[in-house]
Amino acid sequence: MRILVVDDDAQIIRAMRINLRARGYDVATAFDGASALQAAAKSPPDLVLLDLGLPDMEGGDVIEGLRGWTQVPIIVLSARHSASEKVRSLDQGADDYVTKPFGMDELLARIRAAQRRSVHVEEAPVVATDSFTVDLGAKRVERDGREVRLTPTEWHILEILARNAGRLVSQRRLLHDVWGPAYQSETNYLRVYMAQLRRKLEPDPAHPRHLITEAGMGYRFEKSG
Amino acid sequence: MRILVVDDDAQIIRAMRINLRARGYDVATAFDGASALQAAAKSPPDLVLLDLGLPDMEGGDVIEGLRGWTQVPIIVLSARHSASEKVRSLDQGADDYVTKPFGMDELLARIRAAQRRSVHVEEAPVVATDSFTVDLGAKRVERDGREVRLTPTEWHILEILARNAGRLVSQRRLLHDVWGPAYQSETNYLRVYMAQLRRKLEPDPAHPRHLITEAGMGYRFEKSG
């Protein structure tokens, strides 16, 4: 998940970078409109945070420059409270408009909301590895072109891991989300189901390359072994 | 374009109705959470404006009640400025959060932005398998060149599955869309009708190749077995 932060204030860029990185986002930055469009074209981000007060061009032109070729979610950050400014930005194609000063928690929630929607639009949240493919939207797993049938519990676990691909997911989190709040220490459940998932998905279940266990901590879904 | 306005303040409802009607929207209204969910289920709106201070239930419960079966855009209107309230609503599935008082122009722009995002792709009006063909536009099913006669309920179920061909459709979603929000646990209805559909459509009803059941999760329409 890459976020492009566009702002001419180095202070804000720095604060954003720290906060977003801490939440697990990749952060790219740009100080003006021209370099923002260039950066977005070079490696398209998954979301854009756009400050309106840029030195070289109008914020609206940046929005239109992006909207010419991409549907990436754009959240506008601005010190201007004027209603007409909000209306203009939103109608030019921005997805949300947040006025400074704002709380980081709120911004993060709005980022999550925007991201959730765009996943729905692109309609193909698919996580692929060399040996199998997880289609989160269709709730289906393929391996060597053939469908693999998972039980509800197996799917539930795999879904959480796949949605956090590359990141460590704690046993507590898995147990809580799958079995409920009362089951946070039954780690043997996890062992049984991880074994079943590996048997169904891993080329060599005894030496897993994608469903990795981090001893004492949790499990991690690894896309490319 | 239908908008459902949920607010317990008759004054606001009235103002909303006038403003939105003037912009060409159809307006439905509800004064509390229960009737909002009921109204949404009866004839699904294209967007929901939701006030958080409802007399009968928490706003969050209304969001979750909707999100259980629909992706309709939800814009929360609230007098509470607290960041934690915003975060909670957005993470529960709201698309936007606007604090009162707000300008009608801004709200209209946010409605347009939400609406713009939620436009999805049209699906093919005809879904074909090796053994039968479903014409969604004409509401007809053919098998071996001969028309198959379906009852209204049978058709309703088949239509939902065919429009989501390849994807898993939860039992909850099927029950909600066919029988209504009060029947979300009568899974035996589904069993009876899936059996009837299979008897009418599958070459070998005992070993279905197109109307697949995923135990504990739902059903899936499979084009090519």
Next chain:
DNA sequence: CCGCATCTTAACGGGGCCCTGACGCCCGTC
């Protein structure tokens, strides 16, 4: 009022899913 089509409801058998406990393995520590 009757007959037909459709929907609802209940009961039953079977298969698969989830839980559970036991056992062995690999590592660290002592």
Next chain:
DNA sequence: GACGGGCGTCAGGGCCCCGTTAAGATGCGG
């Protein structure tokens, strides 16, 4: 080298979910 914690593996039993059937409601047109 013994020990224990964490993990992987396996198999059996209970139970839930599903498919099937058929009889009782319900609604509609004649």
